[in-house]
Amino acid sequence: MDDTKFEWYETENTERFLPVRARWTGDGIETEEYPGPTVAPSRSATDIAACFPVDAPRIARECGASEEYRVAVLKARIDAVMQKRGCGAVKTYFNSCASVGFQWSAWMRSSVAREGDERRLSGRTPYAEADHGTEVDALEALATFLGVTS
Amino acid sequence: MTPVGPPGDDWRCVFLDGPSPHNVWVRWRDNAVEDTNYNGHGDFYEPIANAPLELVRRFGRNAWNVARSAEAAEWYCAGVLRACIVGRCTGTASATVTTHHDPSAPPFRVWTVAVQCGGEGEPAATAYGVTELGVLETIARFLGATR
Numbered sequence: 001m002d003d004t005k006f007e008w009y010e011t012e013n014t015e016r017f018l019p020v021r022a023r024w025t026g027d028g029i030e031t032e033e034y035p036g037p038t039v040a041p042s043r044s045a046t047d048i049a050a051c052f053p054v055d056a057p058r059i060a061r062e063c064g065a066s067e068e069y070r071v072a073v074l075k076a077r078i079d080a081v082m083q084k085r086g087c088g089a090v091k092t093y094f095n096s097c098a099s100v101g102f103q104w105s106a107w108m109r110s111s112v113a114r115e116g117d118e119r120r121l122s123g124r125t126p127y128a129e130a131d132h133g134t135e136v137d138a139l140e141a142l143a144t145f146l147g148v149t150s
Numbered sequence: 151m152t153p154v155g156p157p158g159d160d161w162r163c164v165f166l167d168g169p170s171p172h173n174v175w176v177r178w179r180d181n182a183v184e185d186t187n188y189n190g191h192g193d194f195y196e197p198i199a200n201a202p203l204e205l206v207r208r209f210g211r212n213a214w215n216v217a218r219s220a221e222a223a224e225w226y227c228a229g230v231l232r233a234c235i236v237g238r239c240t241g242t243a244s245a246t247v248t249t250h251h252d253p254s255a256p257p258f259r260v261w262t263v264a265v266q267c268g269g270e271g272e273p274a275a276t277a278y279g280v281t282e283l284g285v286l287e288t289i290a291r292f293l294g295a296t297r
Contacts, residue, residue, distance in 0.1 A: 085291060102271050110277075110292045126277035126292040145273035147238060147294040 057140065057149050067136050074139040074149075081148035082108065090142065092135050102131040106138035108146075206237025214287070214296045224283050231286040231296070238295035239267050249282050261285045265293065 057077055060070045071092075078090040090108045098105075107129035130141035143149040206213065209230075217230045232247045239245035250262040259278035263285040267273045275293060279285035290296045 081294075085294065087292065110288070126275060126289050128273060128275035128292070130273035131271050141273050145239065145267050145275070145293075 057143065067134070070136045071139060074136065074143055078108070078139070078143050078146065078148050082146065086110065090139070092138065094135070098131065101133045104133065104135045104138040105129055105131050106135070106142040108142070203233075203237050203240060206233055211238070211295060211297055214290065224281075228283050228286055231283070231290050234295040235265055235286070235290050235293060238290075238293055239265060244268065247286075249286070251282070263289050265289060 057070065057074050060073045075090050075092075082088075082090070087108060087110045090106060092104065092106045095103055095105060107127065110126040128142060128146060130138050130145060132138040132141055140149070209216070211234060213230050214227065214234055217227045222230075235247050236245050244267075246266045248264050248266075250264070252260055252262065255278075258280060261279050261282045261284070263277050263279075263282070265275045275289060277285050277289040277292065279288060287296070
């Protein structure tokens with residue numbers, strides 16, 4: 001990865017959309033929120049994940065990266081590996097009705113689903129889910145479960 | 151059951167769950183998986199603890215492909231797939247694989263396979279399909295347990 005070039009990844013949750021940017025310094029990942037709302041992210045999640053090493057989520061955690069950035073890296077890593085298995089994108093949601101400690105869910109199906117296809121696909125394709133107290137913890141659990149991070 | 155004659159280090163046991171759970175012994179021979187739940191003379195062997203994990207380590211993650219290409223019986227291929235899934239998912243916690251048949255369900259989802267990693271709140275995966283074997287294969291691919 002070019003250590004002078006910012007790579008982009010966008011992330012979102014149920015409350016807000018948050019573009020972040022990061023770069024590989026050789027010792028770790030530097031990250032910051034993009035200050036302007038007008039410039040669209042230029043790279044796909046797969047591209048970003050391909051730039052980062054396999055253990056990018058662990059490095060991000062050890063570097064004390066923001067939770068939003070760790071979410072972005074985990075999503076990118078999961079999508080990059082699972083797309084090779086023919087799967088769709090990982091998704092997260094917050095369920096305020098769930099038990100405390102399990103309100104964040106990270107999940108994905110094995111098929112690429114368009115908007116509106118979820119109900120049709122729900123009974124046909126493999127489904128995986130991890131529930132935790134935070135979005136990043138749920139994503140980490142799912143990533144480990146799916147074998148995309150070590 | 152008392153083993154009659156040692157099975158030898160090259161034999162490993164796979165536990166097959168379901169309506170009639172039982173153990174089956176498998177080994178690698180001539181680039182294929184050879185199986186038996188008895189020694190050919192009516193003598194069963196005792197199972198080995200954690201045998202599915204040992205099987206996966208010994209045979210690798212393509213054990214399923216080997217079994218299928220060797221035209222192994224469906225129930226045996228299902229056992230190997232279960233072993234592959236358990237082996238893949240036990241890196242951080244114990245995994246369980248359960249299958250369920252619901253003849254009243256729509257035809258495309260009469261079989262359900264669920265993989266649970268650990269206890270409550272831990273990751274889980276489910277898949278549906280027409281046959282138990284087909285669903286096991288599908289979820290094994292999804293979880294990266296076969297290639």
